Structures are given as structure tokens and as C-alpha cells.
Amino acid sequence: MARSMLIKVTAGSDAPERCNQAFTVAAAAVASGVGVSFWLTGESAWFGLPGRAKEFALPEATPLQDLLDVILAGGRVTVCTQCASRRGIGPDDLIDGIRIAGASTFVEEALGEGVQALVY
Template sequence: MARSLVIKVTAGMDAPERCNQAFTVAAAAVASGVPVSLWLTGESAWFALPGRAKEFRLPEATPLEDLLDAVLTGGKVTLCTQCAARRGITVDDVIEGIRIAGAPTFVEEVLAEGAQALVY
């Protein structure tokens, strides 16, 4: 079975370098052919909404919108159920291709054979 990468990003505009690192690693892994699952939790939950990634700015970094598009094209992006609920985000609000799922799905992905997990 191929190795996969599960990345959980908790940071958003409150910690831009940590946030960007997670998206950069996810996009680089997708570009390398690695199966990627990127989880948006905490403040990164806002990036599941249309236009929010475009608002993110970090000098010398690839635009977050481009990184998110790359992951959506070649991997999976999931918005945490509880994080969405706390922010009033529903399935009708999120970017097409982003799913909303909870801890059981995260645990299942992390425990899958060959999976590696990173938390930012």
C-alpha cells in the first residue's frame, strides 16, 4: 500500500507562518504523488470558505489560495465538524470539494496502513 500523509492545520491568520507551512507541505506532497488529506481545524477552518484563502498574505510565500487549489486538485481537504459548527459554517458554505467530517474520520485516516500524520 502507498504511504499517505494526513496533515492537520490548526493555525490561520493568527499564526501565518505555521499555517503556510502546513499548506506548503500538503501541496508539495501532492505534487510528489503522495496521497494527502489536509484537515482544516481551529482558525484554519475559515479557509474552507470561498475567498478566505485569497485574503491570506505572507511575504515570500506561495499564495495560500494556490496551495489550497493544488491540494483540492490532487488530494482531500476536510473541515472539522466541531470547528465548522463553532463558526456557523455549514456544508452549503464551503468551497466545492471540501468535506466536513469529525474525529472518527480523522482517526481512521491516521491509523490507515502506511499513513503519516503531521500537526501544525
């Protein structure tokens, strides 16, 4: 049975190291061939919009846009429904390939066989 990862990032520019760590782990997992479902929640929801990841900078860290590109190429990226709604973000605002989904979808994914869930 192949294992997969469900990674939820709750921080954005308000906690840059925690945010970058989540993106780094998700990208490393994708690059290693692991199935990844990456959830953008709270302030990280903004990174589902075009150009927002390019604005993020953290010294000594891989650019967030590069990490997001890796995740999108081999994983699934989701913006939390409530988080998107509170920020006025709709499906048409998002980068191609990113979806909006809610708690029931997160729970379903988290309870899948062989899933390792991490929250940052």
C-alpha cells in the first residue's frame, strides 16, 4: 500500500517560517513520488491567487512560488471554503489547478487508508 500525505498550512506571511516549512515538506514529498494533498487555510489561502506566492520572501528559503509549482505539478492543492469566503476569494480567482473545498472533504482525505496528516 502506498502512503500519501495530507498537509494543511494555516499560516501565511504572518508566520513565514511555519508557512515555508509546510510548502517545503509538501514539495519534497511530491518530488519523492509521494501523493500529496496540500490545503491552504487561514492566511495561506492568499497563496492560491496568481502572483501571491511570488511576493513571499524568506531568507535562506526556496522561493514559495517554486515550491508551489512543484506541488501543483504532482499533487493536489485546495483552498479551504470558509477561508476563501472570508477573504472574498472565489473559484475563478484561483490559480489553474487549485480547488476550493470544505471540512467534509478534508476529513474524508484525512481518514483515507495510508494517509499521514500534518498541520502547520
